[in-house]
Amino acid sequence: MAIAEQRRTDYQRQVVAASGWTAILHDWTTTVDHKKIGILYVLMSLVFLVIGGCEAILMRSQLLFPRYDFLPPDTFNQLFTMHGTTMVFFVGMPILIGVGNYLVPLMIGARDMAFPRMNALGFWATLFGGLLVYSSYATGGAPAIGWFAYAPLTERTFARTAATDLWALGLLVSGIGTLTAGINFIVTILGMRCPGMTLRKIPFFAWTMLWTSVQILLAIPPLTAALVMVLLDRNLGAHFFDTQNGGSAYLWQHLFWFFGHPEVYILVLPAFGMISEIIPVFSRKVLFGYEFMAAATAAIAFISMGVWSHHMFTVGMSKTLDLYFAAASLLVSIPTGIKFFNWLATMYGGKIRFASPMLFAFGFLSMFLIGGLTGIMLAIAPFNFQLSDSYFVVGHFHWVLIGGTLFGLFAGLHYWYPKVTGRMLSERMAQWQFWLLLIGFILTFGPMHISGILGMPRRIYTYEPDRGWEVWNQITTLGAAIQVPSYALFVINIVWSYFKGPLAGDDPWNAWTLEWATTSPPPAYNFEQILVVKSRRPLWDLKHPDDPDWNYE
Amino acid sequence: MDLFGVGTLLADCVPPENLSIFHPVSPGGRSIVSLSILVLAITGGILLVVGTVLMYCVFRFRTKTFDGHEPPQVYGSVPIEVAWTAAPAMIVFILVLVTTRTLWEVEIPVPEPVVGDNTLFVTVVGRQWWWEYQYEYYNGQKLGFTTANELHMPVSEASQQRRVYLTLKSADVCHSFWVPRLAGKTDLIPGRVNSMWLQTEQPGLYLGQCAEYCGTQHAHMLLRVNVESPAEFERWLQQEASVALHVDEATITRGREVFLGLSCINCHAVRGTGAKGTYGPDLTHIMSRATLASGQIPNNRENLRSWIADPQKIKPGCLMPAFGLSDKQLDEVVSYLESLR
Ligand code: HEM
Ligand SMILES: [Cu+2]
Numbered sequence: 062m063a064i065a066e067q068r069r070t071d072y073q074r075q076v077v078a079a080s081g082w083t084a085i086l087h088d089w090t091t092t093v094d095h096k097k098i099g100i101l102y103v104l105m106s107l108v109f110l111v112i113g114g115c116e117a118i119l120m121r122s123q124l125l126f127p128r129y130d131f132l133p134p135d136t137f138n139q140l141f142t143m144h145g146t147t148m149v150f151f152v153g154m155p156i157l158i159g160v161g162n163y164l165v166p167l168m169i170g171a172r173d174m175a176f177p178r179m180n181a182l183g184f185w186a187t188l189f190g191g192l193l194v195y196s197s198y199a200t201g202g203a204p205a206i207g208w209f210a211y212a213p214l215t216e217r218t219f220a221r222t223a224a225t226d227l228w229a230l231g232l233l234v235s236g237i238g239t240l241t242a243g244i245n246f247i248v249t250i251l252g253m254r255c256p257g258m259t260l261r262k263i264p265f266f267a268w269t270m271l272w273t274s275v276q277i278l279l280a281i282p283p284l285t286a287a288l289v290m291v292l293l294d295r296n297l298g299a300h301f302f303d304t305q306n307g308g309s310a311y312l313w314q315h316l317f318w319f320f321g322h323p324e325v326y327i328l329v330l331p332a333f334g335m336i337s338e339i340i341p342v343f344s345r346k347v348l349f350g351y352e353f354m355a356a357a358t359a360a361i362a363f364i365s366m367g368v369w370s371h372h373m374f375t376v377g378m379s380k381t382l383d384l385y386f387a388a389a390s391l392l393v394s395i396p397t398g399i400k401f402f403n404w405l406a407t408m409y410g411g412k413i414r415f416a417s418p419m420l421f422a423f424g425f426l427s428m429f430l431i432g433g434l435t436g437i438m439l440a441i442a443p444f445n446f447q448l449s450d451s452y453f454v455v456g457h458f459h460w461v462l463i464g465g466t467l468f469g470l471f472a473g474l475h476y477w478y479p480k481v482t483g484r485m486l487s488e489r490m491a492q493w494q495f496w497l498l499l500i501g502f503i504l505t506f507g508p509m510h511i512s513g514i515l516g517m518p519r520r521i522y523t524y525e526p527d528r529g530w531e532v533w534n535q536i537t538t539l540g541a542a543i544q545v546p547s548y549a550l551f552v553i554n555i556v557w558s559y560f561k562g563p564l565a566g567d568d569p570w571n572a573w574t575l576e577w578a579t580t581s582p583p584p585a586y587n588f589e590q591i592l593v594v595k596s597r598r599p600l601w602d603l604k605h606p607d608d609p610d611w612n613y614e
Numbered sequence: 615m616d617l618f619g620v621g622t623l624l625a626d627c628v629p630p631e632n633l634s635i636f637h638p639v640s641p642g643g644r645s646i647v648s649l650s651i652l653v654l655a656i657t658g659g660i661l662l663v664v665g666t667v668l669m670y671c672v673f674r675f676r677t678k679t680f681d682g683h684e685p686p687q688v689y690g691s692v693p694i695e696v697a698w699t700a701a702p703a704m705i706v707f708i709l710v711l712v713t714t715r716t717l718w719e720v721e722i723p724v725p726e727p728v729v730g731d732n733t734l735f736v737t738v739v740g741r742q743w744w745w746e747y748q749y750e751y752y753n754g755q756k757l758g759f760t761t762a763n764e765l766h767m768p769v770s771e772a773s774q775q776r777r778v779y780l781t782l783k784s785a786d787v788c789h790s791f792w793v794p795r796l797a798g799k800t801d802l803i804p805g806r807v808n809s810m811w812l813q814t815e816q817p818g819l820y821l822g823q824c825a826e827y828c829g830t831q832h833a834h835m836l837l838r839v840n841v842e843s844p845a846e847f848e849r850w851l852q853q854e855a856s857v858a859l860h861v862d863e864a865t866i867t868r869g870r871e872v873f874l875g876l877s878c879i880n881c882h883a884v885r886g887t888g889a890k891g892t893y894g895p896d897l898t899h900i901m902s903r904a905t906l907a908s909g910q911i912p913n914n915r916e917n918l919r920s921w922i923a924d925p926q927k928i929k930p931g932c933l934m935p936a937f938g939l940s941d942k943q944l945d946e947v948v949s950y951l952e953s954l955r
Contacts, residue, residue: 133930134831134930135830135930135931138827138829138832205829207827211826211827213787213788213804214787214828214829219786219787219829304804304805305804307805308805309805310787310788310803310805310806311803311805344675344685345680345684345685346685346687346688347687347689349688349689349690350689350694351689351690352690353695353699375790375798375799375800375801375825375826376801376806376808377782377800377801377803377806377808377809380717380718380721383717383721384713384714384717387710387713387717388706391706391709391710392706394702394706395699395702395703395706398698398699398701398702399695399698399702401664403690403695405664405667405671406688406694408671408672408675409671409675410685410686411685412677412681412684412685413671413672413675413677414676414677414679414680415676423672426668427665430661430664430665430668431661434657434660434661435657437657437709438650438654438657441650442713442717443645443646443649443713443716443717443720443798444646444650444653445798446646446720446797446798446799447635447646447794447798447799448635449825450790450792450799450826451825514634514635514636515633515634516633516634516635516792516794516821517633518792518825520827520832521823521832521833522832523833523834524833525631525836527631528631528632528633529631529632571680605684610687613687613689614689
């Protein structure tokens with residue numbers, strides 16, 4: 062027997078020998094199936110979402126009263142560092158990559174991602190990175206440097222413990238995971254589409270994943286470089302950011318925000334993609350202005366690479382630079398506006414059904430609108446001199462990240478859950494989840510805009526009693542408490558419905574993209590037969606042979 | 615009434631605890647507020663229009679059950695797309711214009727000190743977690759003394775403008791100088807020199823605090839700006855510029871000896887004595903300051919005593935250690951500090 066064959070049969074014997082749980086565990090830890098990897102990503106992110114949420118609740122408890130001493134200052138500072146780091150690197154990015162992993166091959170009629178094993182590597186690197194960052198708690202305390210980790214606070218002089226090293230190492234490792242995922246998406250989407258699916262016919266979600274991946278490719282390397290430089294500074298006596306030895310604090314800010322600004326679009330573009338799949342299906346209309354939407358996505362990706370210094374309006378740039386970065390930032394609102402109007406036009410004249418995915422899509426639209434407008438205010442440089450690093454900013458970016466990304470994601474998770482599990486989620490629980498989240502969210506982050514305008518800086522563990530900030534902080538904390546049962550309901554819903562939910566069938570929403578053309582859940586090989594498509598909505602063509610889309614595109 | 619008028623009106627009769635950016639007392643602050651009100655009006659208008667369209671779509675086109683007949687499919691329209699590309703582009707253009715105007719009003723370069731210009735020049739050094747103020751020039755005259763945590767400046771008058779130029783530096787990590795009613799914030803970055811200017815016609819006390827996360831006690835890096843009449847301000851200048859008062863009284867003399875014999879002097883300076891430390895606040899005229907611990911507690915005998923006994927209890931993590939002084943030593947040192955007026 063050839064050696065390779067011998068190995069294969071040995072392996073099969075082991076798999077058969079392993080029983081029940083071990084077999085399942087073995088299966089999931091060694092999988093290279095894009096669907097299982099996608100599910101792993103999503104489950105990991107949900108665990109980190111709960112951890113990051115607990116950190117937020119602890120912070121909010123400390124801010125309930127002025128000069129409250131529920132938590133000592135360093136504990137609070139560690140909490141907001143870990144909360145921000147967790148939410149950006151271990152919730153936001155991986156959950157979007159996970160959903161993309163599951164859906165992109167299905168949507169473009171492929172059997173897997175282009176590099177299945179690199180795909181698995183990406184997941185494990187992300188998880189390992191997260192564990193590295195959290196292992197700092199075992200060394201006596203988490204880093205207290207903020208997720209933005211401004212130099213020189215990250216130098217040995219000011220951050221003596223290993224926590225900061227673990228933070229940098231963890232982000233470095235998870236960055237490798239993110240980068241490989243980005244490369245994988247690009248190659249998959251460009252190279253593995255089914256016959257007939259030209260670039261102008263790919264489902265919109267795949268289009269946004271493509272541009273998100275381009276941004277990942279451009280944004281992660283500067284972060285990686287910066288993290289390596291910090292590690293060199295801290296451990297080998299380099300002075301890149303060590304201002305006491307001629308290093309530059311300013312350099313870190315540029316490197317960080319050159320990553321950090323595209324990062325927020327990495328977090329929001331896939332949500333745009335999900336919304337662009339959901340609104341048409343639940344309005345029973347084709348996406349209005351596909352080409353303009355596609356061009357707007359590319360424009361956002363492009364412009365957003367040139368606006369990073371709007372996070373640095375107060376560092377004392379020149380007037381001309383302030384003006385440039387303000388104007389460039391404002392420009393982003395044009396393609397974003399185009400997208401928004403096209404979603405509205407898609408709904409206009411439709412037959413809109415407010416099942417839970419559409420409800421969350423509505424939450425996305427209304428909240429993202431507000432978050433976008435406060436973004437315009439922050440882009441106005443002189444206004445920013447007052448607002449930056451105040452609670453207004455905290456209100457603004459949560460409005461975009463939760464109101465935009467998280468609502469978009471929940472819309473997507475509710476929409477595609479039946480595809481993944483073969484069962485429907487409980488609509489009742491979903492509706493409760495939505496309303497609790499919406500109300501809690503508005504109460505949490507609305508008052509933050511006011512406390513910011515009233516002069517409350519961010520990242521403070523306590524505040525003075527006489528400033529008039531008390532009541533706004535208390536409403537904020539109340540709002541955070543209202544959000545808690547909402548997230549809990551979601552977790553209960555996905556677990557309960559997995560066992561008890563009604564069977565979904567292949568195409569429960571009467572949708573149009575390819576993933577609904579296979580079984581729910583799809584087989585390992587996705588499609589029995591590689592399909593041939595002729596338009597953007599292959600299932601519409603099937604359902605309406607008399608009036609197919611390709612007549613209009 | 616124009617927007618400037620609204621700004622001034624709002625600014626009247628507001629207590630010092632109010633830090634609202636919409637109650638400015640300075641030309642720079644007012645210029646930002648009038649821009650902000652314009653921006654709020656524009657974004658509010660957009661919210662109203664787009665929000666209404668969204669709500670209209672939601673309520674007009676919602677159906678409980680789908681009847682199986684698909685609505686007409688509209689694939690897009692170039693003229694419509696062009697229209698809603700042009701509209702935001704116009705708004706952006708307007709916003710860029712007004713932004714430019716305010717930027718040029720707010721950001722002005724620092725001039726050279728000239729005799730007769732009534733201008734004050736102060737170098738502000740941000741430190742973990744307090745503020746150092748080095749008074750450089752006033753009215754073209756060199757000053758050259760250092761104080762901490764409470765900035766004093768003269769009020770500006772219609773007949774005689776009095777501007778204050780701040781040169782901003784950092785001794786350790788990044789900080790940010792933010793007194794919302796006086797001006798927008800500007801960062802203090804190690805290795806860089808930034809600047810900003812203050813000017814106000816309204817005397818009073820203006821509060822603020824560090825706005826850039828700077829470590830453990832970032833929350834307690836509070837700012838206080840006293841705006842006084844020129845006469846008051848000049849009296850204060852005179853007093854601060856002098857060396858420490860020397861009182862010959864038994865307890866105070868003993869307190870001075872304890873102070874000078876301890877490691878206090880490694881960090882603190884008292885001009886006219888052997889204490890020349892620069893790591894902590896200058897204590898030469900500590901009793902002229904209303905607060906301790908960068909604005910956190912009132913400056914009185916009791917608080918001085920408990921601060922020296924255990925600074926970590928009042929400001930956990932701060933960079934001054936407790937020295938384990940005996941009750942007697944504490945009393946003597948506090949008496950000495952109380953003589954520093
Ligand atoms: C229950 C929901 C949440 C609550 C109550 C909450 C609350 C907070 C609070 C109190 C802070 C500290 C603000 C400060 O001191 O400056 C904060 C910071 C932050 N949050 Fe959240 N948050 C929530 C969810 C999220 C989500 C979903 C994300 C992103 C996907 C996120 C991203 C961040 C980031 C990036 C920071 C900045 C951390 C830093 O300053 O270093 N948060 N949040
Ligand atoms: Cu500071």
